[in-house]
Amino acid sequence: MGLHEGHRSDRRLAVNPLLTDADPLGALETAPPVHRLPDGPMPPPMAYRLVHDELLLDGNARLNLATFVTTWMEPQATALMAECAEKNMIDKDEYPQTAELERRCVAILADLWNAPDPRTAVGCSTTGSSEACMLGGLALKRRWMREPRNAGRYAAGARPNLVMGINVQVCWEKFCNFWEIEPRMVPMEGERYHLDGERAAALCDENTIGVVAILGSTMDGSYEPVPEICAALDALQERTGLDIPVHVDGASGAMVAPFLDPDLRWDFRQPRVASINTSGHKYGLVYPGVGWALWRDKDALPEELVFKVNYLGGQMPTFALNFSRPGAEVVAQYYNFLRLGHDGYRAVQQAARHVAGHLADRIEATGSFRLLTRGDELPVFAFTTRDEVKNFDVFDVSRRLRERGWQLPAYTFPANREDLAVLRVVCRNGFSMDLADLLLNDLDRLLVELRRQPGPMGEHGVENRSAFHH
Numbered sequence: 001m002g003l004h005e006g007h008r009s010d011r012r013l014a015v016n017p018l019l020t021d022a023d024p025l026g027a028l029e030t031a032p033p034v035h036r037l038p039d040g041p042m043p044p045p046m047a048y049r050l051v052h053d054e055l056l057l058d059g060n061a062r063l064n065l066a067t068f069v070t071t072w073m074e075p076q077a078t079a080l081m082a083e084c085a086e087k088n089m090i091d092k093d094e095y096p097q098t099a100e101l102e103r104r105c106v107a108i109l110a111d112l113w114n115a116p117d118p119r120t121a122v123g124c125s126t127t128g129s130s131e132a133c134m135l136g137g138l139a140l141k142r143r144w145m146r147e148p149r150n151a152g153r154y155a156a157g158a159r160p161n162l163v164m165g166i167n168v169q170v171c172w173e174k175f176c177n178f179w180e181i182e183p184r185m186v187p188m189e190g191e192r193y194h195l196d197g198e199r200a201a202a203l204c205d206e207n208t209i210g211v212v213a214i215l216g217s218t219m220d221g222s223y224e225p226v227p228e229i230c231a232a233l234d235a236l237q238e239r240t241g242l243d244i245p246v247h248v249d250g251a252s253g254a255m256v257a258p259f260l261d262p263d264l265r266w267d268f269r270q271p272r273v274a275s276i277n278t279s280g281h282k283y284g285l286v287y288p289g290v291g292w293a294l295w296r297d298k299d300a301l302p303e304e305l306v307f308k309v310n311y312l313g314g315q316m317p318t319f320a321l322n323f324s325r326p327g328a329e330v331v332a333q334y335y336n337f338l339r340l341g342h343d344g345y346r347a348v349q350q351a352a353r354h355v356a357g358h359l360a361d362r363i364e365a366t367g368s369f370r371l372l373t374r375g376d377e378l379p380v381f382a383f384t385t386r387d388e389v390k391n392f393d394v395f396d397v398s399r400r401l402r403e404r405g406w407q408l409p410a411y412t413f414p415a416n417r418e419d420l421a422v423l424r425v426v427c428r429n430g431f432s433m434d435l436a437d438l439l440l441n442d443l444d445r446l447l448v449e450l451r452r453q454p455g456p457m458g459e460h461g462v463e464n465r466s467a468f469h470h
């Protein structure tokens with residue numbers, strides 16, 4: 001999608017005559033090409049207007065119930081980010097205080113996720129969970145290869161594998177593809193839409209570098225049972241001696257569960273959990289792109305993956321795929337931690353869960369839909385049409401809501417539930433009870449029309465299918 005072919009055309013941008021400072025006729029001579037660098041410069045206000053106006057076509061992010069990513073921050077956070085626009089995260093020497101704020105964020109997360117000793121937990125910021133998952137996966141692979149027995153088998157052609165549910169986010173398929181790991185995916189079965197302990201353990205063998213547990217699933221917002229998965233792997237170790245570490249992909253849930261489900265032991269309280277990632281730009285409440293990767297201790301992150309950069313005349317260890325990277329999002333993350341504190345985060349996430357629960361109840365009450373989840377884990381739920389609904393399907397609902405500006409993706413589940421198509425709602429900070437009620441009103445109005453359709457309209461809704469990966 002973002003991988004564009006370098007195509008050329010003679011298309012030109014049209015410039016409104018009023019955009020030229022003094023002479024409206026001047027604009028008629030200015031028609032910058034679209035796919036070529038213009039021959040000369042133009043005044044900054046004109047360039048600003050052209051880009052600004054073109055972006056009006058982007059959707060209204062507040063009505064987007066497809067994405068997990070933050071679409072609103074406070075003006076003070078926005079101001080801080082603008083002040084930090086030039087700061088390069090890798091340049092620890094030039095921006096030591098930004099580096100210090102990153103370190104504080106890692107310490108705060110290590111404490112929040114109950115690292116046995118937050119002072120010895122290691123971690124870093126990333127561009128998002130995808131990069132953080134790559135780093136987590138790489139550490140698992142190196143840990144596995146560090147064992148002399150495994151290194152020997154690897155040299156003899158054994159292929160390391162990673163065990164996960166088929167509901168994993170696409171970044172784990174990427175990880176396996178890029179780093180040549182065999183993905184071992186547990187399919188969905190019946191009413192089980194994510195990984196469980198028994199199936200995870202059943203797929204492990206001596207070439208398994210780890211198990212990924214998701215908190216929570218992007219498909220339906222459910223938490224995977226991390227304690228149960230760890231217990232099943234404990235039992236496996238007792239039976240076979242295999243000691244399989246767990247990485248928790250907490251892209252969303254690692255910033256929800258600590259505040260709303262403090263008794264759920266999904267984090268470093270499980271000795272088997274080696275590493276955790278989260279997206280600062282999801283329920284961490286920061287604009288894109290910031291993520292975090294943490295390891296329970298130095299042992300969990302093989303030394304040879306760590307590189308040193310200059311820092312105040314000394315050397316500072318770093319672990320990242322990128323080199324240069326903006327510092328503003330890290331600063332904004334620290335702002336949120338300071339601004340909200342534990343109680344503030346709890347209030348924000350509680351409000352999102354409250355709205356999700358309300359919406360789920362009301363959608364169920366229309367009589368046309370069956371809920372798969374209720375928004376009581378992640379503030380996210382999935383639902384489908386009831387069996388007796390024959391006049392329309394989830395793709396019709398998605399398409400018709402889109403006409404009103406709402407984005408609710410509809411998509412088909414993976415194996416072995418390809419027969420099941422769902423709609424998903426992601427409730428985020430900024431999606432208020434008032435907006436939820438507007439959505440419900442629109443849905444009620446639409447249902448009157450949809451129930452009169454002769455039958456589902458078919459493929460037209462398919463355009464939205466890929467949107468749920470966000």
Ligand SMILES: *Cc1c(COP(=O)(O)O)cnc(C)c1O
Nearest residue numbers: 128129130169218249251279470
């Ligand atoms: C969003 C998400 C990712 C990818 O995160 P980015 O921050 O968008 O790179 C990975 N895993 C899960 C479970 C997610 O929800």
